[in-house]
Amino acid sequence: MRPREQTISVGGIDVHAWTGGQGEPLMVLHGAGGNRGWTRWVEQVAQRFTVWAPTHPGFGRSGDAPWMESIDDLARFYLWFIDAAGLGRPHVLGHSIGGWVAAELATMSPRSIDRLVLVAPGGLKPERGEILDIFYHPPAELRTLSVHDPATIPEWDELFGRAPTAAELETAVRNQEMTARLTWKPYMHNPRLARFLPRVTNPALIVWGREDRVVPLDCGEQYRRLLGNATLSVLEKCGHLPPIEQPDTFARLVIDFLRGPIRP
């Protein structure tokens, strides 16, 4: 099924979104790099679920939200988006800062969502190591640090294989600015999030790359301990971008989890 693009107005902000697929709704929240749209893993998951992939306010083709200050603002916004788009009680999958948004959103209103997939989310301060300062590194260096091995990434050429256009560079700067707006201080974490995570007893899958150099795997272990009903799945030879580094494995994990039995 071909995805379509639409604009949904929420709180005065025009939110751009990709939607497509069939089955129960799954809201997908992207990371700091922006909404990559209908990539290979989404295509596979959309065979079983109706995927809603909105572009965060301040990113890509969505409207501005200079008043937002933190990831919890964005999480509160997405609870509103769920109502505005008529998603009912969707599954929510978030990657990196999108995973952090999903975790915050779940702590605010766990009954508004069904199952939760967190992919290398920020949000917690590592007990060992540090979250990479993504604003401190030039883009090319950051890309190298984000993945384990570019040679193994099937969509590398499609996603990163050519020089970006001027419009794409402008979008990249805008995405970075909004990320800075939301995550600058405390950097990439909310010191209070750990206190609220035990409220979330929704079935949760946490996915991490063993070689993640952006957010330490230590944070994944913390999420698993703090969430009431979570499993942690660690992908070998994988960095911070499991959905594009290992799209087939990742899609399989997600589908199996969302369709699987509820653990007692």
Next chain:
Amino acid sequence: MKLYYFSEMPHHEFPDEEGAKYPSLRLDFPNRFFSPEKARANYQRYLDEYEFADRAGFDGLMINEHHSTPSCVNVSVNMTAGILARTTTRAKLLILGNILPIEDNPVRMAEQLAMADLISGGRVLSGFVRGTGVETWWANSNPVHNRERFEECHDLILKAWTTPGPFRWEGRHYHFRHVNPWCVPLQKPHPPIWIPGTASPETAVWAGRRGYTYVPFLVPFDVARELFDYYRQGAAEVGRPAGPDDFGFLICAVTADTKARALEAGRHFVWRMGPTLRGPVEYFSPVGMRSRAGTQFAMRARPRSLATMSYDELLDGHYIIAGTPDEVIDRFAHVRRELGIGHLLLEAQESRMDHPTTMRSIELMGAKVIPAMATG
């Protein structure tokens, strides 16, 4: 034209090959290369030079502030202003300037500036700056808020200086229940405000609207003229004529008894054009710190980095002026003619320029150059 003496108070007290091992001398270069013993002596020396510049006849003493860098270890302009307020007697104290966006307590800053103004007998010229990205990293201040915080911090300082307290301030970035400083400036309605600029048209327009003295730093003449046009545009919006007294310009300058000595001393300025500005763009301009208009202007305005210029090119471009007093007078007059400015700020000591050379330059400036430039 008025002349101002300025030293960045450098700490070039380490082997250059050590600094070259790091991506930048700013932020990355470890402070184990900072020598407290050398710094102890240097601070005394730099303050002696400022005090001598006051006695020699400079119209003003400019001080600035940077962090996490050996290029400038003057870490608090207001502390230095407090010292010079007491130990000098006549020159203006040009604080250029306080880095507003990284300041968390504008009320304290308003009080400190007021105290320096009072101790100096009303000699403070209060510069406000947005800072480089390095200072934003140092303070861990969100760069996307830089301009908003600059303007709100400025507004609160001005209100604290001019509006009787107590009053409350509930802004976007600053929140104070009781603003009632028991220390307000001697100068009324407040000390003159100065604003530097290198690339932001918005800043030039903003300064023009408000009638603040505007000073581009180390840019080509055509860029300075374009920024002055933006300033005039802002001034015209409020129906205010803009003249030479509204405009300044900063260059590096040294004089000596012979041309050869001056040219030798002037080479010390090359350090501040290249090695101290080396580093990833993210350090100097983190995401969101500069507006789109500012970025576009910067791309257009400065096609060549100062770091890529030879010493001769820096001399030809008037980024550095080094010569006998007569030669320096000639070049300063040229700058004045080209730009129509009323204030020339001289970065007059740098890198490893030694104390005797610096003192002789100050002495010659006072004896010959300042009197020659005083008219017109």
